Amino acid sequence: MRKLLAFNLILCLLAGCQSEQASVPEKSPDQEQLNYPIPVAATVGMVADLVKNVGREYVDVTQIMGSGVDPHMHKASRDDVQTIMNSDMVFYSGLMLEGKMADTLIKVARTKPVFAVTELIDPKSLLEPDDFNGHYDPHVWMDVATWSLCVDAVKDALSQYDPRHAEVYQKNADEYKQQLKTLHEYGLKTIKSIPENSRILITSHDAFNYFGRAYGLEVLGVQGISTESEAGLKRINELVDLLVAKNVKAVFVESSVSKKNITALIDGAKAQGHEIVIGGELFSDAMGEAGSYEGSYMGMLDHNFTIVARALGGTAPEKGMQGKLTP
Structure with a gap:
């Protein structure tokens, strides 16, 4: 139960x-x-x-x-x-x-x-x-x-x-x-445009599990569901090995979570001769600045769909679904 x-x-x-x-x-x-x-x-x-x-x-x-x-x-x-x-x-x-x-x-x-x-x-x-x-x-x-x-x-x-x-x-x-x-x-259309073997989303913490389930991505977070949890060295090493083995090209930071764990992933992969870039900053537990398009729920998810698709090799309009995303 x-x-x-x-x-x-x-x-x-x-x-x-x-x-x-x-x-x-x-x-x-x-x-x-x-x-x-x-x-x-x-x-x-x-x-x-x-x-x-x-x-x-x-x-x-x-x-x-x-x-x-x-x-x-x-x-x-x-x-x-x-x-x-x-x-x-x-x-x-x-x-x-x-x-x-x-x-x-x-x-x-x-x-x-x-x-x-x-x-x-x-x-x-x-x-x-x-x-x-x-x-x-x-x-x-x-x-x-x-x-x-x-x-x-x-x-x-x-x-x-x-x-x-x-x-x-x-x-x-x-x-x-x-x-x-x-x-x-x-969201369905843009994420589907990503090559199937590139549909791997790695972020600071496990805020994107529903995102992955709904739109067809394998999602992995360095930290757990809550940002109170600490990422251990073992977890970081496991993700680094996965990044190298699957030739992942981009990982993502979050607007409301420290970037230090993502930086550790990038450094770890580089030590193994694998170059990874930050694909962009995603909105997870908080929206964008008040008054901006990304400061609305529509803008928040439009941003996430667009950034993820473009960074992982898919196709999406540079300024998003409504042409309103901040450059």
């Missing part, structure tokens, strides 16, 4: 919620007293982007963790707590991504609705790596088709809290899911 995440279980017990990962108020607030836009706090950029696309003009979303912030390691600061307390609703990813914020979210869930956007994903669709102590891999957003299920979780939460605009939220959700479908199809 799959283990329930202790954090989500405790959160629900304390909040008295009806689902495993969300705190749902018994009834929506007095609609006559509801002020717009609704102040909403979201933990990471991928979650904030979901709420913005579904809520649009009816929500004012404050993102707690910005570009380049590692959510595995982030502890709630005084300002973070104030942001959460000033919000009427709180959205987080779940699946232990924000584990160090557990205490804060548990306390807040006693007084206001707190929602995990991953609550509607069938556990059968989730990965449970052997080295993650029975917990699910939280990096679901790397599979666009699976992450699109989170759109409905946000839509349902907003509609319950603000039923007056339920039809609007439904319409917005449908439109956004269509955009995500187009993005998913772009």
Whole structure:
């Protein structure tokens, strides 16, 4: 039997919620007293982007963790707590991504609705790596088709809290899911263009397992699922041997994770006479700079698909699916 995440279980017990990962108020607030836009706090950029696309003009979303912030390691600061307390609703990813914020979210869930956007994903669709102590891999957003299920979780939460605009939220959700479908199809097409023997993606940590499963890549990370895990010399040597044996030409760094382990791989391969380059910087646990195209979920995945395909010998437009990628 799959283990329930202790954090989500405790959160629900304390909040008295009806689902495993969300705190749902018994009834929506007095609609006559509801002020717009609704102040909403979201933990990471991928979650904030979901709420913005579904809520649009009816929500004012404050993102707690910005570009380049590692959510595995982030502890709630005084300002973070104030942001959460000033919000009427709180959205987080779940699946232990924000584990160090557990205490804060548990306390807040006693007084206001707190929602995990991953609550509607069938556990059968989730990965449970052997080295993650029975917990699910939280990096679901790397599979666009699976992450699109989170759109409905946000839509349902907003509609319950603000039923007056339920039809609007439904319409917005449908439109956004269509955009995500187009993005998913772009990913399938671009990654498929990589020569089959070159479809090996090596990154700083295991954030790309869903990416590999969905788009047909063998994915290997130097570190484990969480960036708290340390990469040992044995692991680095094993990957160096693989890089040389399979004649891998490029490895990738991540925007929110130290580059030191990837540098160690490159140096190790060079010592064996094999030259490897950094194929580019990928977005894993955080999106790009706020206000940029890469600072949106669409831009984040467009960037990843495009960079990976081009670096590993595939074909993709230099500026991505929509021609918006930063040069």
